[in-house]
Amino acid sequence: MSLSNPIVGVFDSGFGGLTVLRALLPKISAAHYIYLGDTARLPYGAKSQATIARYAVESARFLEARGCDYLVIACNTATALALDDIRAAVSIPVLGVIEPGAESAYEATGKNSEVLVLATSATVQSGAYRTACTARGLRVTETACPLLVPLVEEGWTDHPVTREVLRIYLSEALQTCAPEAVLLGCTHYPLIAKAIAQTLADLGSEATVIDSAEATAATARYALTPLGGPPTAFIPATFECFATDSVEKFQRLGSHFLGRSIDQVTLLDLGG
């Protein structure tokens, strides 16, 4: 791996992982990113472990074959259900989004704190956040929020219905816990982070909202930027995108998640 000019693969089932790429781009100088969205088979959130692992391993192998030095699984469901399978299938380092998210929650609150994790049904059922948080001495409550991804994809990021759905999910969760941190355990949720924070405040909670996309990018920078090395000139990072379904849709929807336009997307057939 060339630590000064790494090629970083970023994988998600769809567009959500672009919030992780958005967090990565300004953090690692002179990197080149290859983003793969397995859009023909999204969403992973409601599928079985065996199916998700098969899909994720195919994508990870593609990114390794394209020359990636480092792989970020920018998908909570794939991290929760397939990280071990992916690590066994490729020979480059693989970072998921769950450990960095749990670590960030721990850093923000400290041992014995209470954390509420919002995620898809599959991520909650996997128990992966529970394991990662419990290992750090955190107390954890998990709430499945299956309507939030469709609401974000409908573009209703600042909409009364989204606020009402959040009020329903969060008020139910707050009946059984009093969290100091709320961990966004899905890469779609950063787009409604403000609405989540506002709803928590409306419900009388002072919990800090933690974005696992930002936490993951910080961890990747730490892994890829050796401490004590010579200072290097800042060269802006570059990126290219692959999608397994409509390129036009990827460009259009993806730009909302990435926060900038996506000029080039290549259609990829993974045979699924």
Added chain:
Amino acid sequence: MSLSNPIVGVFDSGFGGLTVLRALLPKISAAHYIYLGDTARLPYGAKSQATIARYAVESARFLEARGCDYLVIACNTATALALDDIRAAVSIPVLGVIEPGAESAYEATGKNSEVLVLATSATVQSGAYRTACTARGLRVTETACPLLVPLVEEGWTDHPVTREVLRIYLSEALQTCAPEAVLLGCTHYPLIAKAIAQTLADLGSEATVIDSAEATAATARYALTPLGGPPTAFIPATFECFATDSVEKFQRLGSHFLGRSIDQVTLLDLGG
């Protein structure tokens, strides 16, 4: 084809087509149904035509190879985007849900009537309902309702949020049309047919709600029950199910759509 004991294949990307199977079961005596839900790759609603056609053709070929005499594409998206591909790929008769739905709207209202079609984004974009309705002299407005499937799958079939989302979708649609019929162009929507009818009434519309699942079952019966034949003893229809993802989830969620328990589901690998 054995017209007295037909084997009827019913295909959908997931569970929604079970509303079509539910309508079929009491209609055709002594039939055996083979239902296939391509749950590993659902939903089709937001995918491209090429991807949907590839998935649907694989499923149709499987059902033909299992001995089906007749095939019902109980999926609006696959009917809209892949019916021609499916018919070209198999040698048994293939019925989609769109023509029967449009015909039923025509029968209920008559020529020059105005029809509002509610469907997924992909179905609306395909223009298939527009073509089928226009060919019958109906005037047609189509509204994409991407949140309704997730709301039904969340189980919020009788819920204030679902009613509010319906109010938003329908009041926007009624600003530009005054329909005599509202056609449910998605197999999930029969589960909220009452809420749709109530919302229409609340908004001052007297439109008839037409369920394309029922319309499709009636068309299939007509095709499979030769007129003028000898009366036969009534033998209840039987069915079996295949799914490409979690069998347990198919049994659990599917029973809501089918309106009865699903005892046996076989896991199927289509290689996707």
